[in-house]
Amino acid sequence: MFSAAALIVVGIGLTGWGVASAHRLKSPLDLLGALGALAGVILGLTGTVLITVPGFFRG
Secondary structure, eight states, X not given: OHHHHHHHHHHHHHHHHXXXXXXXXXXXXXXXXXXXXXXXXXXXXHHHHHHHSTTTTTO
């Protein structure tokens, strides 16, 4: 449960950093920010699934 909450917190932080840096950095470095934002969304959603459906990845 704690690691799932950590995934959500890290995902929110990474999404915030990614969106801000994607707009601030010049091309091609803005791609890193965009990929960071995508990774943050994926981490946040994974953490949410792990909290709401505990045995989701166990089959």
